[in-house]
Amino acid sequence: MHNHHQQYHASAPTFPLSSLFPALSASASASTSTSTSSGDFFQIPGGFNLSMNQARNARAEVSYQQQQQQQQQQQHSQHAYSSGIGPIAYQSKVRVTDKYKVIGFISSGTYGRVYKALGRHGQPGEFAIKKFKPDKEGEQVTYTGISQSAVREMALCSELQHPNVIRLVEIILEDKCIFMVFEYAEHDLLQIIHHHTQQPRHPIPPNTIKSIMFQLLNGCQYLHTNWVLHRDLKPANIMVTSSGEVKIGDLGLARLFYKPLHSLFSGDKVVVTIWYRAPELLLGSRHYTPAIDMWAVGCIFAELLSLRPIFKGEEAKMDSKKTVPFQRNQMQKIVDIMGLPTKDRWPLLTAMPEYSQLATLQQPLGSNHSAHHGHHGYHNPHHRPAPNAATASVSHLEKWYYNTINQQISASAAANGAVSLSCLDKEGYSLLAGLLEYDPEKRLTAAQALEHPFFKTGDQISANCFAGCKMEYPHRRVSQDDNDIRTAGSLPGTKRTFTQVSQSYGGDDHLHGRKRVKE
Amino acid sequence: MAANFWESTQRRYWQFTKDELANIRQALVDADPNLVQSFPLPQQRHLNLYLTQQVNRLGKRLAIRQQPLATAQVYLKRFYLRVEIRRTNPYLFIATAVYLACKMEECPQHIRLVVQEARSLWPSEFIGQDISKLGECEFFLISEMSSQLIIHQPYRTLTTLQSDFELTQDEIMLAWTIINDHYITDLPLLYPPHTIALTAMLLAIVLRPANTPGNSGGQNAGPVVTAQGAAGGLAMAANAFQAQAQARAAAVAAAAMSGGGGNSGPGTPVMTPQASFSGFSPTTENPTEIKKAPDARYAKAQRFAAWLAESNVDLEAMIDCAQELISFYECHEQYNEKMTKEAISRFIKARGLDK
Numbered sequence: 002m003h004n005h006h007q008q009y010h011a012s013a014p015t016f017p018l019s020s021l022f023p024a025l026s027a028s029a030s031a032s033t034s035t036s037t038s039s040g041d042f043f044q045i046p047g048g049f050n051l052s053m054n055q056a057r058n059a060r061a062e063v064s065y066q067q068q069q070q071q072q073q074q075q076q077h078s079q080h081a082y083s084s085g086i087g088p089i090a091y092q093s094k095v096r097v098t099d100k101y102k103v104i105g106f107i108s109s110g111t112y113g114r115v116y117k118a119l120g121r122h123g124q125p126g127e128f129a130i131k132k133f134k135p136d137k138e139g140e141q142v143t144y145t146g147i148s149q150s151a152v153r154e155m156a157l158c159s160e161l162q163h164p165n166v167i168r169l170v171e172i173i174l175e176d177k178c179i180f181m182v183f184e185y186a187e188h189d190l191l192q193i194i195h196h197h198t199q200q201p202r203h204p205i206p207p208n209t210i211k212s213i214m215f216q217l218l219n220g221c222q223y224l225h226t227n228w229v230l231h232r233d234l235k236p237a238n239i240m241v242t243s244s245g246e247v248k249i250g251d252l253g254l255a256r257l258f259y260k261p262l263h264s265l266f267s268g269d270k271v272v273v274t275i276w277y278r279a280p281e282l283l284l285g286s287r288h289y290t291p292a293i294d295m296w297a298v299g300c301i302f303a304e305l306l307s308l309r310p311i312f313k314g315e316e317a318k319m320d321s322k323k324t325v326p327f328q329r330n331q332m333q334k335i336v337d338i339m340g341l342p343t344k345d346r347w348p349l350l351t352a353m354p355e356y357s358q359l360a361t362l363q364q365p366l367g368s369n370h371s372a373h374h375g376h377h378g379y380h381n382p383h384h385r386p387a388p389n390a391a392t393a394s395v396s397h398l399e400k401w402y403y404n405t406i407n408q409q410i411s412a413s414a415a416a417n418g419a420v421s422l423s424c425l426d427k428e429g430y431s432l433l434a435g436l437l438e439y440d441p442e443k444r445l446t447a448a449q450a451l452e453h454p455f456f457k458t459g460d461q462i463s464a465n466c467f468a469g470c471k472m473e474y475p476h477r478r479v480s481q482d483d484n485d486i487r488t489a490g491s492l493p494g495t496k497r498t499f500t501q502v503s504q505s506y507g508g509d510d511h512l513h514g515r516k517r518v519k520e
Numbered sequence: 521m522a523a524n525f526w527e528s529t530q531r532r533y534w535q536f537t538k539d540e541l542a543n544i545r546q547a548l549v550d551a552d553p554n555l556v557q558s559f560p561l562p563q564q565r566h567l568n569l570y571l572t573q574q575v576n577r578l579g580k581r582l583a584i585r586q587q588p589l590a591t592a593q594v595y596l597k598r599f600y601l602r603v604e605i606r607r608t609n610p611y612l613f614i615a616t617a618v619y620l621a622c623k624m625e626e627c628p629q630h631i632r633l634v635v636q637e638a639r640s641l642w643p644s645e646f647i648g649q650d651i652s653k654l655g656e657c658e659f660f661l662i663s664e665m666s667s668q669l670i671i672h673q674p675y676r677t678l679t680t681l682q683s684d685f686e687l688t689q690d691e692i693m694l695a696w697t698i699i700n701d702h703y704i705t706d707l708p709l710l711y712p713p714h715t716i717a718l719t720a721m722l723l724a725i726v727l728r729p730a731n732t733p734g735n736s737g738g739q740n741a742g743p744v745v746t747a748q749g750a751a752g753g754l755a756m757a758a759n760a761f762q763a764q765a766q767a768r769a770a771a772v773a774a775a776a777m778s779g780g781g782g783n784s785g786p787g788t789p790v791m792t793p794q795a796s797f798s799g800f801s802p803t804t805e806n807p808t809e810i811k812k813a814p815d816a817r818y819a820k821a822q823r824f825a826a827w828l829a830e831s832n833v834d835l836e837a838m839i840d841c842a843q844e845l846i847s848f849y850e851c852h853e854q855y856n857e858k859m860t861k862e863a864i865s866r867f868i869k870a871r872g873l874d875k
Contacts, residue, residue: 093663143655144659149628152620155667155669156669160528174659
């Protein structure tokens with residue numbers, strides 16, 4: 002594969018004209034002399050011993066206010082130094098704390114921490130500042146190279162502009178840390194879903210679901226037409242502003258997929274949080290497409306309807322660094338509702354690396370089992386009859402759907418104005434089934450889903466997903482315990498205690514060990 | 521955005537006119553004239569050539585493909601519009617640009633490996649084993665580029681269009697190498713990638729690859745061209761442009777006749793190919809090549825020209841690209857790698873930038 006492309010590779014610049022005109026052969030010998038001359042270059046003796054890092058390490062990580070004066074002096078001395086002789090140490094032109102006033106801490110994870118902030122210079126609106134944790138070697142924070150995930154997120158967010166994708170305000174690289182400043186979103190889908198599970202449990206209003214889905218699909222379509230795969234769509238990563246705009250967030254796993262130099266699999270062995278991971282990924286596909294995002298959107302749609310993850314499997318941990326385990330439990334959860342995939346439904350199924358594993362799964366639960374899937378633990382294969390090809394592939398999704406939307410609304414919920422989802426009717430099922438289609442080639446694309454009758458029947462879709470809502474969702478919790486954006490990242494293990502929301506999603510730590518604790 | 525060059529940060533923030541580039545560079549000189557005078561450097565094109573050669577040397581050691589290297593070269597070009605080169609250790613920034621470009625192009629290299637290879641490639645100029653220097657430079661590089669790291673490259677246009685014009689394998693290769701070479705010039709900062717790609721394709725069609733592929737100098741051969749060769753190439757390019765400009769003029773005239781007339785939007789180029797290439801008209805020099813050209817190839821060039829005439833491609837920009845490339849090939853004759861290297865080493869050593 003590599004050899005095949007060798008001719009296009011990193012060879013020294015070839016200067017075509019010389020090869021075009023035989024008359025130039027004399028000058029070809031000149032070229033040899035140029036190339037050999039490069040051999041003399043290594044003899045220059047070593048020289049001075051000035052450090053690029055001078056003065057930097059002296060700066061203790063203490064709060065900005067205390068240090069401001071001192072730093073200004075340091076900057077002056079550095080400036081005087083660098084304008085004379087010697088190297089320049091990197092110094093951010095903008096200081097986070099000069100420009101933003103941090104008003105609280107939002108969440109933390111292995112990637113770092115997120116803070117809520119206001120502009121100090123009258124910048125309108127509120128901001129969420131994502132601080133990537135610096136790497137540490139011993140006690141000293143050092144530069145170790147920015148993670149690929151951060152590079153992707155920085156590059157993509159700088160480029161993307163769409164009303165349904167979270168807007169980046171700026172990126173500040175300061176003191177070995179990366180600060181990504183985003184527009185602030187008051188809510189996210191995880192929060193909103195959680196709010197509806199509170200007693201009395203009541204469904205999300207159908208028009209809100211429609212608007213959320215439309216905006217989510219609209220953002221996906223934008224990403225996909227721009228050759229961006231998100232690869233981590235889940236409720237916690239879908240932001241909603243107080244004016245009801247849906248914004249796809251967290252592009253830490255996103256990447257461009259235009260003619261990749263290597264297969265997508267070789268870059269990242271595991272993508273998408275387990276509950277939202279598409280069957281082709283579970284079956285080990287090396288190449289995948291935007292359809293993996295669409296499966297996740299289908300899972301999110303189901304979760305908006307039922308208020309719980311539709312395929313809530315348990316993740317098999319990687320046994321070694323090299324092999325990715327087959328996620329049997331997760332696949333089983335899907336099969337329980339969707340039936341076993343078949344060659345008829347999915348022609349390329351047998352080409353999947355983990356195809357043989359399907360035979361080891363249990364027959365999906367029959368009609369005697371409640372369509373309320375999902376809350377039992379591991380299945381024991383001996384407790385069920387051997388799979389029967391005809392019945393095993395039958396999908397129970399339709400049943401799951403109608404059971405979900407036709408659920409009785411409790412009297413107390415009805416008193417609070419809760420509305421049944423039954424008006425979503427067959428169009429809702431058709432959209433859900435189109436998104437949760439086994440064959441990635443048949444699965445709805447974002448553009449197709451946006452054209453689905455689901456969005457053309459009933460009330461017009463509002464650009465504000467809260468339009469017509471009487472109640473207000475609780476605001477994002479912002480804590481005051483840790484307001485010092487400059488120092489906090491360097492304190493390891495200062496994780497906030499999980500709230501009830503995060504606990505219900507406490508297993509949300511499936512991907513690369515990334516903790517996604519949203520409050 | 522990523523798929524849409526017109527909305528990209530490259531188009532919005534990193535495309536300049538020649539005057540703008542000159543002003544930016546002058547401002548860097550004016551900011552510290554003493555520094556610039558103390559350490560004279562060869563002309564920009566020679567400096568660019570040297571930097572490109574070093575990027576490619578490092579890339580070869582790490583077995584990195586052309587696309588990430590091209591991205592690294594654009595990073596360096598952008599960075600040195602913001603920071604005077606004499607303030608930096610160029611070898612450190614070359615390594616950093618390659619390291620960052622590999623992450624961006626999804627073929628990451630370990631930072632230790634990059635540092636290690638850079639050290640063995642430039643043992644006396646590069647910094648020590650400390651990877652944190654490279655990490656710090658990465659912050660510097662990203663910050664000066666405002667985190668705008670996605671680079672649109674002409675290779676994509678070439679691979680998309682090569683079959684439309686039935687380019688032969690040799691022609692594709694030649695166009696590819698011309699695109700590789702354009703990264704040595706300022707062209708990536710001046711024109712959209714498709715303009716570069718179309719210019720490379722046009723040149724590839726009219727210049728025709730030689731029978732013997734590759735020049736005898738081998739992989740690391742320095743670029744070679746003579747005034748005679750350049751003139752011949754230029755003549756053929758001019759010829760094609762003339763034909764194509766006439767087609768364009770005819771098309772514009774036809775459009776005007778048909779009553780529309782409003783389609784020649786702002787910036788519609790005033791075609792002056794004859795003036796531009798007057799010194800190199802096919803009759804004055806090296807006229808034989810074009811006459812010997814097989815009919816099929818001539819027809820291909822005409823078809824390409826006809827396609828251009830109907831497109832909205834900025835023809836003036838293409839002419840300028842072709843001239844820039846050809847004059848670069850010419851100016852390469854005066855290039856002296858050793859002197860360039862020594863000039864760089866002088867300020868690195870004097871300013872202690874290698875520690």
